[in-house]
Amino acid sequence: MGAMKLCFLLFCLSLALLGVSPVKRLNNIDDLTNTEYGKSKPRHGLQLLFWFAQQANIDQNNNKILLNFYPNSGAFGFRRFGDREGILEGSEHGQYNYEVGNLNSRRYRAAAALPAYVQMYYNKTNYLTKIDPDLLSQIRQTYPCTGNEQENKNRCKQFLKRIRYRTSSCSSNSRMKRSPYSQCNTFDSIKLEIKTTTQGYSKLIWENITLGIMKTYKYVYIDICQNTHSSDTNEDPMRVEKAYFLISDSSGALDTSVSLNAGLQPRLRLYTSLFNYVLKRLDFWYGPEFDGANRVIPxxxxxxxxxxxxxxxxxxxxxxxxxxxxxxxxxxxxxxxxxxxxxxxxxxxxxxxxxxxxxxxxxxxxxxxxxxxxxxxxxxxxxxxxxxxxxxxxxxxxxxxxxxxxx
Structure with missing residues (x-):
């Protein structure tokens, strides 16, 4: 078990810290409710905060945040925050500021180890928020998580409901290459995931593709794509050859011939007609990217x-x-x-x-x-x-x- 003091908890949702608003301190859930921090999708700051609160033990005597992993190892995409703009107050000797949650950066693939409910929504919003350890303790005690992924997702939903997280918006942004192309509520409960077969290939799992979707769209496909993680952050992922599957059931599992590898990601494609298929007019829903380590840190x-x-x-x-x-x-x-x-x-x-x-x-x-x-x-x-x-x-x-x- 590693332990260290994090001077500030930073949730940085972009590649560059440009035009950052003044840093605010959030001390409790009421403070969080009364701010615009991560309030509407596709922002993922609240989900990220909920996850981090489950990881952190708080030493009330000296206000330390104790973790069971080392942020400086890069686990979950943690990295040091340079603060070139001088936004934060100075750290004590030997202590550093860290940022986490940069899902848009292909350079830090370890962020793919974050739970699916954290990765579900994100955009390129630039902001920093200063989190008091008391807020982390309150979240953890009020919404304790277990080892069950679905139960943890439900607890996170309860937390988001209390904070009044807005889920009614729809947006479409062709440059959000690894976020949902269509953000409508219709897709909120969909689960897309890649696991492993007994032969080292990818097992494709999908759940809750509603009957409404199945009736509206004549052709429902799930692709397995390979994110290349090049320096071009707007680069489209490559669809693995012959890794596209026409599905007819709302939930299911399928053993594929795609070798398990980091960067694989399932993507939902919906077509209302063969004409749409030919013209490639698509609606997308993305599942979380497979990180190569099955979301287990060193x-x-x-x-x-x-x-x-x-x-x-x-x-x-x-x-x-x-x-x-x-x-x-x-x-x-x-x-x-x-x-x-x-x-x-x-x-x-x-x-x-x-x-x-x-x-x-x-x-x-x-x-x-x-x-x-x-x-x-x-x-x-x-x-x-x-x-x-x-x-x-x-x-x-x-x-x-x-x-x-x-x-």
Missing amino acids: IRIKGVDASLQLYAEYGKACARLYIKKTFSNWKDVLKNSWVGFYKSSQHENNDYYTFQYAVNFALIDNTTTEDYDIYQYDASLTIAPGVQIRFLLDNEYDKVLAQTTHW
Whole structure:
């Protein structure tokens, strides 16, 4: 469990902090209700705030926000906020301001680990809000969450209703490449999601495509697209070849032949006629992007400044090591350490499918964060439900320093 003090909680919903309004402090839910902070879709600040309140424990003695992950590792898309405009008051020595929730930035794919109810709506609104820890405590105590995703979504809806979040607006913006193309209420309950099959392929899941939609639109398709995460933030995602599926049921699941990979995203296409289909006049609803780690952040390796993460690339299991840059002699300390790949979390430590020594992992330059270097090893093991990786100190099988949640 990591703990640190966040001087300010920042919700930054754009790539550039231009024309930022004065910072306001919100101390309780009533203060939040009486502001315009994140009040109407497609803004997602309230959902993001609700999620963060569930993650944060508050030390009332010294007003610290305690987290079970390290923001400087880049988890959930956290990154340091430079405050070039001098908006915020200075931090104490060794403390930093962080921002989170920049769903529009393809550079920070880790934000895709945020829950689907956070990613459902967003736009490019620029604003900053200063959140008092008392507000986080109040949200967490009033709307406590569990491990059930649907229940957490319902609690978030209760919170939004109290804050008077407005859901009646409709908007269409062709430049919002990874947000819903049509924002009407008709789509609010739709669920689109990508999971994994037993063979390392993408399982497409959809729910609550209402009978009204099925009757109105003659052709209802779900595509699987690949977000490329290039430097062009307005670039359209590529539809994976032959990964488009005509559906006739309001809810269902379908095993596809698309290898599981980070950046995959399901998208709903609706056509009223064959004429619309030919002219590509589309209405869209987007599901959350698959982040490669199944929305599980790196787990701390005991005794060292490093973390372990199970990752999927092209249908295969990969292991990632997050090594803090100050841990410069890690290859000496961990020279005999290794990562085992297991088909099931029930397997004994010596019953691994394959393994690799930590010192043989390759540095991934394009995903290195500000404070951590990321090393990866690609195994031949198919990513599938039940797969797990473990970090062992040496050749003795009883010294497990970290093990991931099974896939």
